[in-house]
Amino acid sequence: MSEATPERQTKEEQHVALYSGEALTIAESRQITCARETSLVVVAGSPGSGKTTLIASLFHCFQRGPFAGFMFAGSDTCIGLDRRCFLGRTISRGIEPNMERTKVGTEQRLIHFRVRSEDLTEEARDVLITDISGEEYEDIRHSMDECRKFALFQRADHIVILVDGARIADSGQKHAAKVEVEQFLGFLHDAGHFDRNCNVHVLVGKCDLLADEAAKRFSDLLKDEIVGRFQGKVAILSVGDIAARPRRETSEFRLGHGLSSPFASWLERPQRQIDLTSSVSDANCHSEFDRLLLRQGAEVDGGRECP
Numbered sequence: 585m586s587e588a589t590p591e592r593q594t595k596e597e598q599h600v601a602l603y604s605g606e607a608l609t610i611a612e613s614r615q616i617t618c619a620r621e622t623s624l625v626v627v628a629g630s631p632g633s634g635k636t637t638l639i640a641s642l643f644h645c646f647q648r649g650p651f652a653g654f655m656f657a658g659s660d661t662c663i664g665l666d667r668r669c670f671l672g673r674t675i676s677r678g679i680e681p682n683m684e685r686t687k688v689g690t691e692q693r694l695i696h697f698r699v700r701s702e703d704l705t706e707e708a709r710d711v712l713i714t715d716i717s718g719e720e721y722e723d724i725r726h727s728m729d730e731c732r733k734f735a736l737f738q739r740a741d742h743i744v745i746l747v748d749g750a751r752i753a754d755s756g757q758k759h760a761a762k763v764e765v766e767q768f769l770g771f772l773h774d775a776g777h778f779d780r781n782c783n784v785h786v787l788v789g790k791c792d793l794l795a796d797e798a799a800k801r802f803s804d805l806l807k808d809e810i811v812g813r814f815q816g817k818v819a820i821l822s823v824g825d826i827a828a829r830p831r832r833e834t835s836e837f838r839l840g841h842g843l844s845s846p847f848a849s850w851l852e853r854p855q856r857q858i859d860l861t862s863s864v865s866d867a868n869c870h871s872e873f874d875r876l877l878l879r880q881g882a883e884v885d886g887g888r889e890c891p
């Protein structure tokens with residue numbers, strides 16, 4: 585075996601990607617998406633609905649052991665995950681867990697999970713999950729143009745819409761919350777995001793707060809109406825209740841309540857039906873992040889070819 589010279593070592597080291605462990609930019613995520621089939625999950629919902637908590641709770645669930653039939657097999661974003669989790673930890677001694685507010689315009693936003701089936705019969709699978717900021721959500725919700733050109737939706741394999749269960753439990757807010765989610769789905773549909781094989785999951789979060797029967801009935805009504813209105817307009821529509829991080833863990837509501845089935849489905853990538861580049865042009869992209877998504881879309885969807 586020949587020994588590498590110091591000079592040669594330096595050159596080789598330059599080609600070794602060293603992950604910071606922070607959430608990934610799209611550019612950084614290419615190492616994952618080019619190497620392995622990776623699905624992209626985009627979580628949308630009103631500010632405070634529990635999007636960041638959902639992602640952090642998945643990580644906590646895997647820290648406890650196998651989850652949804654899968655074992656944690658690594659992450660290139662452990663520090664990013666940790667950052668999102670630290671305020672929610674017991675060590676923070678807060679009465680209620682509190683998540684760091686999702687920063688706007690930050691490029692580092694994709695959280696990576698690699699998991700493997702518990703029985704080890706299958707290869708490990710990769711999933712990138714991101715939550716959109718409150719500001720982006722408001723922009724998209726109020727402008728069809730913004731919604732149409734929002735590149736994350738064009739690329740997403742799974743769009744998760746999180747309804748704030750705390751609002752559903754509040755008789756003064758529940759109607760507004762219902763109208764909001766129905767309008768948002770209508771916007772996504774009219775913007776053409778349902779025209780391809782993207783799966784949509786509407787989840788009523790914080791369901792541990794739906795204590796009385798009236799609140800539960802309203803949550804069921806909301807889900808039934810959404811199914812009645814949008815089933816058939818989107819490749820796969822699923823609805824459900826989750827309590828990603830119940831205020832108090834009980835035998836009924838444990839950490840990650842209701843998340844195992846959605847999470848297992850997020851590991852599957854629906855087959856692409858459209859050429860992303862035909863529906864989005866560079867001129868439509870409003871940030872460098874969008875442009876990277878656009879460039880990457882063709883590589884990711886067209887096979888495993890990377891420049």
Ligand SMILES: Nc1nc2c(ncn2[C@@H]2O[C@H](COP(=O)(O)OP(=O)(O)O)[C@@H](O)[C@H]2O)c(=O)[nH]1
Nearest residue numbers: 632633634635636637681683790827828829831
């Ligand atoms: N009771 C309860 N509270 C939750 C749950 N999930 C999140 N929360 C709380 O909802 C608040 C907002 O969560 P966050 O993830 O920051 O919302 P985001 O703005 O959508 O990212 C935090 O105080 C969380 O602790 C849940 O399942 N049950």
Ligand SMILES: [Mg+2]
Nearest residue numbers: 635636685686
């Ligand atoms: Mg957040």
